[in-house]
Amino acid sequence: MPKQVHLAVHFPGVNNTTVWSDPEAGSQIEFSSFAHVARTAERGLFDFFFLAEGLRLREHKGQIHDLDVVGRPDTFTVLAALAAVTDRLGLTGTINSTFNEPYEVARQFASLDHLSAGRAAWNVVTSWDAFTGENFRRGGFLAQDQRYERARTFLQTVMELADSWRGDEIVADKETGVFLRDPQAGRFAHTDAHFDVAGRFDVPRSPQGRPVVFQAGDSDEGREFAASSADAIFTRHGTREAGQAFYADVKGRLARYGRERDSLLVLPAATFVLGDTDAEAAELAHHVRLQQTSGATALQWLEQLWNRDLSAYDPDGPLPEIDPVVGEPTVAQGRASARMFTDPVATANEWRALAEAKKLSIRELVIEVTGRQNFVGSAATIAATIDDFVQAGASDGFILVPHIVPGGLDRFVDEVVPLLQERGVHRTEYEGETLRDHLGLPPLRTAP
Amino acid sequence: MPEPLHPAHVHLAVALDGAGWHPAAWREPDARPADLLTAGYWVDLVQEAERGLLDLVTLEDGLSLQSDDPWTPDERTDRVRGRLDAVQVAARVAPVTRGIGLVPTAVVTHTEPFHLSKALATLDYVSTGRAGVRVKVSSNPAEYRHVGRREAPVLDRGDLQAQQVRDLFDEAADWVEVVRRLWDSWEDDAEIRDAATGRFVDRERLHRVDFAGRWFSVKGPSITPRPPQGQPLVTALAHATVPYELVARSADVGFVTPRDAADAAGIVGEIRAAQQAAGRAGETVHVFGDLVVVLDDDPAAAAARLRRLDDVAGAEYRSDARVFTGSAAQLADLLTEWAAAGLTGFRLRPATLPHDLVQVTGRLVPELQRRGLFRTAYEAGSLRGLLGLPRPANRYATARNDAAGAA
Numbered sequence: 071m072p073k074q075v076h077l078a079v080h081f082p083g084v085n086n087t088t089v090w091s092d093p094e095a096g097s098q099i100e101f102s103s104f105a106h107v108a109r110t111a112e113r114g115l116f117d118f119f120f121l122a123e124g125l126r127l128r129e130h131k132g133q134i135h136d137l138d139v140v141g142r143p144d145t146f147t148v149l150a151a152l153a154a155v156t157d158r159l160g161l162t163g164t165i166n167s168t169f170n171e172p173y174e175v176a177r178q179f180a181s182l183d184h185l186s187a188g189r190a191a192w193n194v195v196t197s198w199d200a201f202t203g204e205n206f207r208r209g210g211f212l213a214q215d216q217r218y219e220r221a222r223t224f225l226q227t228v229m230e231l232a233d234s235w236r237g238d239e240i241v242a243d244k245e246t247g248v249f250l251r252d253p254q255a256g257r258f259a260h261t262d263a264h265f266d267v268a269g270r271f272d273v274p275r276s277p278q279g280r281p282v283v284f285q286a287g288d289s290d291e292g293r294e295f296a297a298s299s300a301d302a303i304f305t306r307h308g309t310r311e312a313g314q315a316f317y318a319d320v321k322g323r324l325a326r327y328g329r330e331r332d333s334l335l336v337l338p339a340a341t342f343v344l345g346d347t348d349a350e351a352a353e354l355a356h357h358v359r360l361q362q363t364s365g366a367t368a369l370q371w372l373e374q375l376w377n378r379d380l381s382a383y384d385p386d387g388p389l390p391e392i393d394p395v396v397g398e399p400t401v402a403q404g405r406a407s408a409r410m411f412t413d414p415v416a417t418a419n420e421w422r423a424l425a426e427a428k429k430l431s432i433r434e435l436v437i438e439v440t441g442r443q444n445f446v447g448s449a450a451t452i453a454a455t456i457d458d459f460v461q462a463g464a465s466d467g468f469i470l471v472p473h474i475v476p477g478g479l480d481r482f483v484d485e486v487v488p489l490l491q492e493r494g495v496h497r498t499e500y501e502g503e504t505l506r507d508h509l510g511l512p513p514l515r516t517a518p
Numbered sequence: 519m520p521e522p523l524h525p526a527h528v529h530l531a532v533a534l535d536g537a538g539w540h541p542a543a544w545r546e547p548d549a550r551p552a553d554l555l556t557a558g559y560w561v562d563l564v565q566e567a568e569r570g571l572l573d574l575v576t577l578e579d580g581l582s583l584q585s586d587d588p589w590t591p592d593e594r595t596d597r598v599r600g601r602l603d604a605v606q607v608a609a610r611v612a613p614v615t616r617g618i619g620l621v622p623t624a625v626v627t628h629t630e631p632f633h634l635s636k637a638l639a640t641l642d643y644v645s646t647g648r649a650g651v652r653v654k655v656s657s658n659p660a661e662y663r664h665v666g667r668r669e670a671p672v673l674d675r676g677d678l679q680a681q682q683v684r685d686l687f688d689e690a691a692d693w694v695e696v697v698r699r700l701w702d703s704w705e706d707d708a709e710i711r712d713a714a715t716g717r718f719v720d721r722e723r724l725h726r727v728d729f730a731g732r733w734f735s736v737k738g739p740s741i742t743p744r745p746p747q748g749q750p751l752v753t754a755l756a757h758a759t760v761p762y763e764l765v766a767r768s769a770d771v772g773f774v775t776p777r778d779a780a781d782a783a784g785i786v787g788e789i790r791a792a793q794q795a796a797g798r799a800g801e802t803v804h805v806f807g808d809l810v811v812v813l814d815d816d817p818a819a820a821a822a823r824l825r826r827l828d829d830v831a832g833a834e835y836r837s838d839a840r841v842f843t844g845s846a847a848q849l850a851d852l853l854t855e856w857a858a859a860g861l862t863g864f865r866l867r868p869a870t871l872p873h874d875l876v877q878v879t880g881r882l883v884p885e886l887q888r889r890g891l892f893r894t895a896y897e898a899g900s901l902r903g904l905l906g907l908p909r910p911a912n913r914y915a916t917a918r919n920d921a922a923g924a925a
Binding site for chain 2: 091126133142147178207242249272
């Protein structure tokens with residue numbers, strides 16, 4: 071049997087992938103939008119629904135960034151509500167390990183896992199900036215070199231809490247009057263440099279035992295964290311070659327932790343544009359790129375690299391000849407891309423050369439260098455490409471990111487999923503009950 | 519104040535907790551003690567409450583295992599132990615209910631106002647305008663050890679006026695203030711989707727809350743747009759002067775535990791005076807009386823059932839609220855008498871589930887309807903609407919419009 075393709079959907083969020091100006095674009099906040107996307111994914115027999123999170127509205131040059139979608143709901147609350155309108159779909163939430171406490175996060179994931187009958191997953195992210203910290207009791211105190219350390223020990227503490235119940239303590243025998251078998255059920259104690267907690271956890275063991283753990287992040291530390299502690303890794307390596315290199319790298323790290331190669335799934339985010347023909351899809355894809363990248367958006371994007379005000383420039387004109395400002399503070403705050411350029415001056419030079427060679431304006435250049443869709447083509451082309459990527463070891467599947475809410479996944483499920491099923495690489499019904507089952511993860515040993 | 523449907527119309531809430539409020543409830547024949555951690559259990563209960571057209575259900579919660587001793591955990595094995603996050607239970611129930619208010623408990627002492635503000639706003643979205651919260655302070659040292667963020671205050675249990683107690687409730691008031699500001703931090707029409715200028719929001723209509731207090735500082739704005747009700751309902755349970763003041767300063771509904779009608783009148787008077795002192799005399803603040811209810815068609819059967827439950831539990835049941843035993847008609851008489859003392863509604867705590875809940879929905883509600891004291895259909899689409907509360911004006915929009923008008 072060929073390797074199976076794992077599919078998931080990422081609810082389109084607060085970046086310019088999401089096209090809000092399209093006539094088809096609906097609410098980003100009403101529950102009906104979330105329910106539609108989740109039900110569509112379940113109709114397509116996807117593994118899970120994925121929700122990102124950012125805990126402060128993004129700012130650009132000291133003002134709230136207003137060109138993309140702004141605003142999102144609370145992760146746990148939406149996922150718990152989605153458990154009511156789906157039966158099998160996994161529910162993956164991004165939850166920050168800096169601006170939360172392990173006890174609360176442990177009970178929230180255990181609660182979600184109970185209320186969804188075993189479908190909860192946690193995308194563990196860290197944050198360290200004082201900017202986001204201004205919304206929280208703790209503030210943004212965490213030194214950057216401590217963020218993975220805190221994330222690691224936070225995760226470990228949450229897992230210890232999940233394991234504090236074995237799963238057989240509740241007897242609930244009306245006749246004998248024994249509710250709990252063990253008067254010490256839920257006992258835990260954890261002390262390290264970041265946490266000093268002890269007592270009895272109040273949520274008995276959930277159906278999956280522990281939430282499925284995702285890690286997002288591409289740094290060496292992030293990869294190592296995933297290899298040591300995660301069940302799946304969420305990446306941005308969308309091309310075949312980059313995907314293969316990343317895949318080999320991450321899977322190669324597992325042995326160090328005594329783990330099998332299939333105990334960690336590699337799932338890149340992927341955008342797509344479907345057409346009746348490849349040519350039509352290509353045309354549509356260009357239209358979408360224009361929608362995603364207005365002149366104002368293009369200038370702001372450029373300002374993130376240049377790290378200075380470029381509002382005097384015409385987005386339909388040539389690139390700035392002045393050089394980027396290197397270092398902090400960044401003009402963009404509250405977004406991952408703020409620190410993504412390691413050598414801004416070199417990148418600016420490359421972009422200028424590219425624009426010169428291809429005769430591109432600022433807007434055209436930004437369209438050229440950012441956010442090209444991963445999969446563009448007819449349903450047959452996209453199904454073949456996805457299958458090829460997975461068989462070629464570039465990924466274990468994809469977390470699809472539609473660009474329209476709520477209908478952006480509909481056509482994929484209607485047209486591409488049947489072709490993947492015909493190829494024998496996508497399930498024709500859910501075989502298991504839990505998200506661990508869907509992901510093919512080995513069952514957890516019951517806590518000792 | 520908006521007019522109620524009928525001058526003596528009462529509001530009804532039910533407080534859901536585990537298998538019911540009596541410690542032996544889980545051993546009743548109709549109890550489902552093995553289902554307490556499943557979604558289906560809570561859906562069934564809330565849908566039953568909704569059949570009775572109740573205003574709202576509250577969901578108990580805490581950050582520690584239940585205990586017979588409110589100050590420390592016990593090691594009993596003959597009681598219900600273990601529970602789920604109440605906000606999530608409410609969210610799980612929301613899409614499969616239509617009319618009833620959903621009011622989970624939040625422990626304000628250990629939680630982030632920023633997180634709870636967006637969680638409750640989102641509950642309001644997933645329930646299309648039926649969200650509320652019951653704020654609860656934590657004095658249980660076990661919860662402080664669980665969270666590990668700070669030391670538990672050393673409290674003199676006899677002195678409810680002590681500064682440490684005041685601090686806990688002052689922090690709760692700050693918490694509510696921040697949560698309400700965050701709900702207002704987006705004006706209702708902040709999302710403009712203006713294709714011409716490429717702007718999704720009008721950032722003039724998004725506001726920092728810039729709260730700085732003794733316990734926390736929060737910048738804002740929220741990441742979640744203003745919810746359907748503008749501000750979800752804020753409630754608190756109160757037994758003494760300091761918590762009455764929290765109700766008067768910060769809440770839309772207070773739950774209180776009078777012994778009798780005269781006591782109820784005294785408590786209502788105290789809250790009204792505190793409300794005036796807090797500058798909220800013109801606002802509707804409901805005061806609901808809490809009662810544990812043991813109900814049967816035959817009053818003698820109810821009394822016998824309570825005795826049986828006490829026998830099973832091995833002790834006479836004691837509660838902070840009055841324990842009512844009798845028929846639904848007798849309870850209707852008592853509620854009418856207490857309502858005349860100034861209570862605007864009641865929060866009934868079923869001693870056992872589902873029995874006493876079904877008595878409320880199937881017996882008490884029809885009895886009150888016959889007397890013209892209770893609604894016969896949901897008359898509003900939001901929880902605030904059911905309670906006759908206006909949709910709050912947005913403080914920041916008002917300030918901005920005032921500034922614009924003055925300019």
